[in-house]
Amino acid sequence: FAPWADPDSKPFISFKNITKKFGDFTAVDNLTLDIYHREFFALLGASGCGKSTLLRMLAGFERPTSGEIILDGQDIAGIPPYRRPVNMMFQSYALFPHMTVESNIGFGLRQDGMPKAEIAERVTQMLKLVKLEQFAKRKPQQLSGGQRQRVALARSLAKRPKVLLLDEPLGALDKKLREETQFELMDLQQQLGLTFVVVTHDQEEAMTMADRIAVMSHGNVIQVATPAEIYEAPNSRFVADFIGDVNILEGKVKAAGNGRIEIAGDDFTVRTVGDASPAIGAGAAFAVRPEKLKVSRAAPADASINASEGEIWDIAYLGDMTVFHVRLPSGKVVKTSMLNAQREVENPIGYDEKVWVSFAETAGVVLKD
Ligand code: ATP
Numbered sequence: 001f002a003p004w005a006d007p008d009s010k011p012f013i014s015f016k017n018i019t020k021k022f023g024d025f026t027a028v029d030n031l032t033l034d035i036y037h038r039e040f041f042a043l044l045g046a047s048g049c050g051k052s053t054l055l056r057m058l059a060g061f062e063r064p065t066s067g068e069i070i071l072d073g074q075d076i077a078g079i080p081p082y083r084r085p086v087n088m089m090f091q092s093y094a095l096f097p098h099m100t101v102e103s104n105i106g107f108g109l110r111q112d113g114m115p116k117a118e119i120a121e122r123v124t125q126m127l128k129l130v131k132l133e134q135f136a137k138r139k140p141q142q143l144s145g146g147q148r149q150r151v152a153l154a155r156s157l158a159k160r161p162k163v164l165l166l167d168e169p170l171g172a173l174d175k176k177l178r179e180e181t182q183f184e185l186m187d188l189q190q191q192l193g194l195t196f197v198v199v200t201h202d203q204e205e206a207m208t209m210a211d212r213i214a215v216m217s218h219g220n221v222i223q224v225a226t227p228a229e230i231y232e233a234p235n236s237r238f239v240a241d242f243i244g245d246v247n248i249l250e251g252k253v254k255a256a257g258n259g260r261i262e263i264a265g266d267d268f269t270v271r272t273v274g275d276a277s278p279a280i281g282a283g284a285a286f287a288v289r290p291e292k293l294k295v296s297r298a299a300p301a302d303a304s305i306n307a308s309e310g311e312i313w314d315i316a317y318l319g320d321m322t323v324f325h326v327r328l329p330s331g332k333v334v335k336t337s338m339l340n341a342q343r344e345v346e347n348p349i350g351y352d353e354k355v356w357v358s359f360a361e362t363a364g365v366v367l368k369d
Contacts, residue, residue: 012195013071013197015032016068018057018064020219029050029218031050040209041213042197042199043055043213044214058086089164097140101127106158109159149172150181152169178205207243223235235368245335246288253284254269261284272366287365289364290335295349295355295357297354311352315350323337324338
C-alpha cells in the first residue's frame with residue numbers, strides 16, 4: 001500500500017467479476033481487483049493481455065459483458081464517460097494541432113459550458129502545475145515531445161477528475177525524458193492527492209512509479225503487490241519470468257518442515273524458508289534473482305547446501321554491474337550479477353575460471369506452480 005493509503009479503508013475502485021467478450025474472444029476473464037484512494041496503481045502485462053480494455057471499461061468507453069465496477073461506493077455501469085469522475089490521459093498526439101496550448105487545456109471545460117473567466121483561471125493553474133506558463137500561446141508542433149506530454153496531462157487534469165487513467169502515457173518519449181517524466185508524474189500525483197491508474201507493458205516504468213502493480217495475463221490478474229513483493233516474492237513462474245531476470249532451479253522435494261524446504265536438484269541441494277509442506281518427491285522449482293547468487297573463487301563454509309561448483313561461461317560489463325553466466329556441472333547456465341563497486345579491482349574473476357556459486361536460504365522463493 002501507499003504509505004498514505006489506509007489499508008482498512010474501503011477500496012476506491014472495485015472491479016467485481018468483470019468479463020469482457022468481443023464476439024467469441026474473451027479479453028477480460030472474470031477479473032476481480034481493488035484499487036485504493038490516492039494509490040498510484042499500474043496494470044502491467046504483455047500486449048493483448050486485456051489491460052487497456054480494463055482501463056477503457058473504467059473510463060466508460062467499453063461496457064463489461066458481465067460484472068460490476070464500483071467507484072467511490074457507486075456502481076458506475078449506467079454512467080456515461082463524461083459524467084464519471086474519471087479522466088483518461090491520451091498520448092500527446094491526441095492534442096489538437098490547430099489550437100494553442102491554452103485552448104487545448106481548456107477544451108473539456110468549454111465543452112462543459114464553464115464560464116470563460118473560470119476557464120481562464122483553471123487553465124492558468126494547470127499551466128503552472130505542469131510548468132508551461134511561458135508556452136500558453138504556442139501550438140503543439142512548436143513544443144518538444146516532453147512539453148507536449150505535459151500539455152496532454154494538464155488537459156486531462158483540468159476537469160479535476162478523482163481518478164486519472166493513463167494508457168502507456170510515456171510511450172512516445174525517449175528513455176531519458178521518460179525517466180524524468182516518470183518522476184514528474186509521481187510528484188504530481190502526490191501533490192494532487194489523486195488516484196492514478198496507469199497501463200504499461202514496461203516493467204521498469206511500473207516498478208518506478210507504482211505503489212502497487214497488478215501483473216496481468218490472458219485477461220486475468222496473476223499477482224497484485226508492491227513492486228518489491230512482485231520482484232522478491234513472485235507468486236508464480238509467470239510473474240518470476242515476466243519481471244526482471246530470474247534463475248529457476250528445478251528439483252524434487254527432499255524434506256519439508258520446521259519452516260524449511262529442501263529441494264534436491266542436479267547442481268544444488270536448495271534449502272530455503274517456507275511454510276508449505278509439499279509432498280516428498282514432488283517436483284519443485286526455486287526462483288532466485290541474479291544478484292542473489294554469489295560468485296567466488298573460494299568454496300563456501302558449507303558447500304553441500306545452496307552451493308555448486310561452476311565455470312565462468314560469459315562475462316558482460318554493464319557499467320554499474322557485471323553479469324556472469326556460470327555453467328554448472330549439469331550443463332545448466334545460471335545468470336549472476338555483481339555491482340562493480342563491490343567487484344575485486346585486482347585480479348578480477350575472468351573467463352573460464354572455476355568458481356563457486358552460492359546463495360542464502362532467503363535468497364529466493366519456491367514457486368507454487
Ligand atoms: P496493448 O498493450 O497491445 O494495448 P492490451 O493488454 O492493452 O494490449 P487490450 O487492448 O486490452 O490489450 O486487448 C485485449 C485483447 O482484446 C486483444 O487480443 C485485442 O485484440 C482484443 N480486443 C480489444 N478491443 C477489441 C475490439 N473492439 N474488438 C475485438 N477485439 C478486441
